[in-house]
Amino acid sequence: MSNTKTFPKSDFFTARLPSFPLLSREIVSISVFAIIAMTSSIDLLQVEELYNSSLGKSEATERVKCLWDIIKMGRAPCCENKGSLKKGPWTPEEDLQLINYIHLHGPANWRTLPKNAGLRRCGKSCRLRWANYLRPDIKRGRFSLEEEDIIIQLHSVLGNKWSAIAGRLPGRTDNEIKNYWNTHIRKRLLQMGIDPVTHTPRLDLFDISSILRSVFTMQGLFMNPNMLNLATTPSLLSLKNDENHDLASQNTAQTQVSPPLEFTQFHVPTQITNEEGLFGNMGNLGCSNHVLQQNQVGLFGDMAFVHSLNNANQNMGHDSVPPTPKELNSSSIYVNCGTEEERDSYCSDLFNFEIPETLNIGDIFCSVPPLSN
DNA sequence: AATGGTTTCAACCGCAATCAC
DNA sequence: GGTGATTGCGGTTGAAACCAT
Secondary structure, X not given: OOOOOOOOOHHHHHHOOOOOOOOHHHHHHHHHHHHHHHHOOOOHHHHHHHHHHHHOHHHHHHHHHHHHHHXXXXXXXXXXXXXXXXXXXXXXXXXXXXXXXXXXXXXXXXXXXHHHHOOOOOHHHHHHHHHHHHOOOOOOOOOOHHHHHHHHHHHHHHOOOHHHHHHOOOOOOHHHHHHHHHHXXXXXXXXXXXXXXXXXXXXXXXXXXXXXXXXHHHOOOEEOHHHHHHHOOOOOOOOOOHHHHHHHHHHHHHHOOOOOOOOOEOOOOOOOXXXXXXXXXXXXXXXXXXXXXXXOOOOOOOOEOOOHHHHHHOOOOOOOOOOOHXXXXXXXXXXXXXXXXXXXXXXXXXXXXOOOOOOOHHHHEEOOOOOOO
8 A cells, every 4th residue: 555645736835835935955855854754654753853953953943843734735734823723721702702603604614714703713623612512502511310321321332432322312412421421431330340341241350260269179179270370361361452451450460360251141150060061061162272162051151141231221211212233133142342243253252262282181170179268 | 728639521633534626 | 536625523631620638
């Protein structure tokens, strides 16, 4: 794939020439930098460095931004006189100016709006201020419980499509919903042990090693502690997102465990008979050399995947939300993040990990008396 | 009251999609 | 169909508000 930039017509070029006279060496520099810019992806700092070295620091600093604008030409600045534009919080006077102008002329042509309205703001900033704050149909104030439920439900279907979520919550903006999600709902879900990305309970909150240890003990087996740690280390089991990784790290600090598995229900049988395989129906363990084939129901045998939040919300009266194709096609396995492929891959890989060739299965299990506390 | 840490949310940024010519 | 302009979107930032000590 080529990395070239398209250089526009000459009038575009002349319109962007700096107001100060260019030195001949600067013109040469521009040409050189233009070639560099066309053939590589360099940023302003790199250009500044090059420019400093070719022109001398005292002269370069003020000019380099303008020159860089010429070099990158492919993208016009979003506003004219960007340097003199005001940024930061809007004053009541500015708000009034914007409101008055939009009442008279309507919310259109944001590029010329600030100039016509007498605002020293970027058009983009005006649009955002209007859309997120000044629009008359915006509902301010705290989100109701109903709104919160709707957001959670929609997020489980749509993910971070804030504008789509906002479209179904009259009076709320995408920005507001996004902020509310990040500051309130997300935290609350985490506190409840629900993954805010997948909307499923987080198995990584379980101490897998202690579960395994107690089961091994019940079975009269002793597991080599090193192997136990190895088997429950996230590196062996797929890590799918940073959040899980972070939490896994936290848990690891305490317990040296916590693979970030994402089941909505995890059933650990209270009794395991000799007939039941230790790893039971957890699927093909996928070991390249030592494949522990699935057999009877066992420790992981009764794992069931259910719609947790979605089931919980079924009776909450949000029928206005039409099911998406994904929802309609989904089986009982319901992982709401990533693409279909990612989800499929993740689910099928949950228990796929490799045991090194040098590993002797006897290192894992050895018959010793149960541990006593 | 002062200080430092945390939370909140308006505003910004960069990119992509869409529109207009 | 190509190009530049405009708009929309999601992630991120940072100042102000809030809270704990």
